[in-house]
Amino acid sequence: MIAGILPLKIYKNLSSPENFRSELHRVGGVYGLINTNKNINQYIGRQPLAGE
Amino acid sequence: MDHLKGRDSNSRLQRSINKYGISNFEFVIYYWHTDPYVNLTDIETVVIKSFPFENLYNFKKEANSSLGYKHTVDAIHKMKLRFKNKSNHPMFGKTHTSFAVSKISKPGNLNPMFGKTHSINTKLKMSLAKSKISIGLYDLNNNLIGTYINQVELSNYLNLNKSTIGRYLKSGKILLNKYIIKEIL
Numbered sequence: 001m002i003a004g005i006l007p008l009k010i011y012k013n014l015s016s017p018e019n020f021r022s023e024l025h026r027v028g029g030v031y032g033l034i035n036t037n038k039n040i041n042q043y044i045g046r047q048p049l050a051g052e
Numbered sequence: 053m054d055h056l057k058g059r060d061s062n063s064r065l066q067r068s069i070n071k072y073g074i075s076n077f078e079f080v081i082y083y084w085h086t087d088p089y090v091n092l093t094d095i096e097t098v099v100i101k102s103f104p105f106e107n108l109y110n111f112k113k114e115a116n117s118s119l120g121y122k123h124t125v126d127a128i129h130k131m132k133l134r135f136k137n138k139s140n141h142p143m144f145g146k147t148h149t150s151f152a153v154s155k156i157s158k159p160g161n162l163n164p165m166f167g168k169t170h171s172i173n174t175k176l177k178m179s180l181a182k183s184k185i186s187i188g189l190y191d192l193n194n195n196l197i198g199t200y201i202n203q204v205e206l207s208n209y210l211n212l213n214k215s216t217i218g219r220y221l222k223s224g225k226i227l228l229n230k231y232i233i234k235e236i237l
Binding site for chain 2: 005007008009010011012014015017020024027028029030031032033034035036037040041042043044045046047048049
């Protein structure tokens with residue numbers, strides 16, 4: 001794993017993103033999209049609560 | 053969360069997804085937003101800063117600021133073109149409300165320059181940046197005696213008021229019976 005904050009939850013299969021998408025939309029939070037292939041680069045993003 | 057659909061997304065991330073395929077990506081949750089009093093943007097900034105920035109696709113080091121982001125030459129050119137026509141500016145023909153002005157205003161110690169003064173070097177740099185045309189001092193035979201970055205510098209040299217220099221520059225009249233002042237383009 002890369003240095004930094006440890007993730008609370010990891011989703012390895014992104015071919016069916018409905019699960020984590022609905023979960024994240026319901027609560028909101030800060031997520032990372034990690035490229036495990038290329039030097040473990042990642043994108044950090046946030047999902048606010050609906051209406052926030 | 054439209055990154056997986058490829059719209060409204062980060063261009064670096066999208067290029068990487070296109071190159072390596074979505075099967076090489078994992079989705080991780082760093083923070084669940086369970087406390088409505090917590091500013092989610094601040095949390096995102098904390099997460100961003102906890103990783104080496106060179107390992108991130110993010111363009112900005114702070115979630116809600118442009119700190120660390122450098123515009124491309126193309127982008128700068130586009131912005132310049134856009135604002136050549138002043139009516140394209142979002143504030144063209146508008147004025148801020150007194151409420152907005154009070155929010156922008158930084159009186160007293162809120163002002164970053166409060167209690168400080170600019171150094172002579174800084175003043176010179178600002179003066180150079182603002183001076184669009186140089187001033188030439190000529191004798192009556194039209195020989196160039198000296199060039200000056202602006203009217204203030206020449207007024208200091210001749211120990212005259214800067215508005216006197218401006219007046220003689222505009223009229224082209226002979227100054228002190230021996231000088232002619234002209235713009236140097």
